[in-house]
Amino acid sequence: MVVTDMDGTLLNPNHEVSERFFELFEALRKKNIQFVAASGRQYNSMAEKLETVKDDTIFIAENGALVMHREKQLLVNPLMPAEVGTVLKSVKGIDGAHPVLCCNQKAFVTGHSRPFVKLLREYYSCFEEVNTLESIEEQVLKVAVYHFEGSETYIYPHVKHLESQLKVKVSGTHWVDFSNRYAHKGHALEMVMKDRGISKNEVMVFGDYFNDVEMMQLSLYSFAMANAHPEVKKVAQFETASNEAFGVEKVLEKLVG
Structure with missing residues (x-):
């Protein structure tokens, strides 16, 4: 099994998957090696990148709040409504912070910052602008x-005190994620x-940030x-x-021989 993070890992700095990776994917498939994409991204966004x-x-x-295969949910691990409220209250006073409620098929964001909404389109292919996040009643998988x-x-x-209640992850240079x-x-x-039925010595993991650490610890072949x-x-x-220098592809080339 090959498992790779997306942003900063499989995706290049332009948020693209290389043509070489898709060639290597076919080689992996022929060798019966399962590929797993693991990301803080929305499922729809991930699926578009790997269409x-x-x-x-x-x-x-x-x-990790949602696991999907062929449009079927294998795992869902949401936040409780009270936990969502706690996070929103904690980040409300942080100047320059932009929270996103990540739900199963859609994300929600306030439209107060046009530059942020424009940036969000790279990570969330399906989102809706609302007046207030506190009014959302849908099941929330993550607050980013x-x-x-x-x-x-x-x-x-400003939020590390929440680590006793929630999974708080600095998941990128600009992102902090809050989950169950x-x-x-x-x-x-x-x-x-x-x-x-995969063991530690049968899985290879690639990552670049703190939200990749737990999965790296499950493999004897973890690559930063x-x-x-x-x-x-x-x-x-x-x-x-680096992701810019095709770091994942270089290792996979050796793997498939």
């Missing part, structure tokens, strides 16, 4: 919060591995990208080239 191979891909979406200047400095210090304590990529991947956070490199067993 031509989506039927043969297992998707771990929303940082964006800051243009940086997540580690401008968001995380059991909704993370590692929990989702563990379920997929058990379902497929050259562009990964320094702390993530300490967790990974190996390092590969």
